[in-house]
Amino acid sequence: MKKNLLKSIFFSSEQSNKGSVTVYKKTSYQSPKEILKNEQRKIDNEIKELIKGLIEVQIVKIKSIITKDKNWFNLIQKKYYQISINQSINWHIKSLKEAIIKRNQIQQRYRRINSNLILFYLKEILRIIKIILIIITFISIVAITVSSIPLLLLLIFIYIIINMNSIYK
Secondary structure (H helix, E strand, C coil), X not given: CHXXXXXXXXXXXXXXXXCCCCCCCCCCCCCHHHHHHHHHHHHHHHHHHHHHHHHHHHHHHHHHHXXXXXXXXXXXXXXXXXXXXXXXXXXXXXXXXXXXXHHHHXXXXXXXXXXXXXXXXXXXXXXXXXXXXXXXXXXXXXXXXXXXXXXXXXXXXXXXXXXXXXXXX
16 A cells, blocks of 8 residues: 555656657747837837728718719718718727827837936946946056155165264264
8 A cells, every 4th residue: 555655646647748848838028118119010000000091081082072973862872971981081080199199108108218228228337437447546546656666765765864874973
């Protein structure tokens, strides 16, 4: 019984696929910048489609205005088309305004993110420049000190000589 218990714990009854390859799906990470760019592309495509639709509706409106048939059936049909065309034009214009407002908001968020990144990189560059200046200052102090050692030794030597002359007098 103990053997069966240990066997069931360490060896599962289900056979694993030893020869099969396990495929892991990589979850792609998109930065907020990339997400906003993708949204902006989608909205730009939507705006293009709305403009195309608006142009097509305007063409239909012009064609319906130009028609020369003046019987009563065509006049009723023309009025019906005009109402539908005007509703379509109003819808396209309204949707276009909404899409443009949405695109402007996304561009504003993108600029905000971009400006934060630019400020971040400027601060990092300034920090690196400060470190470089501190290192250069330290090196120059050390170089000045090392180069002034002979001068200091000369001054000390002259001082000792002057003091020795005063002692022997």
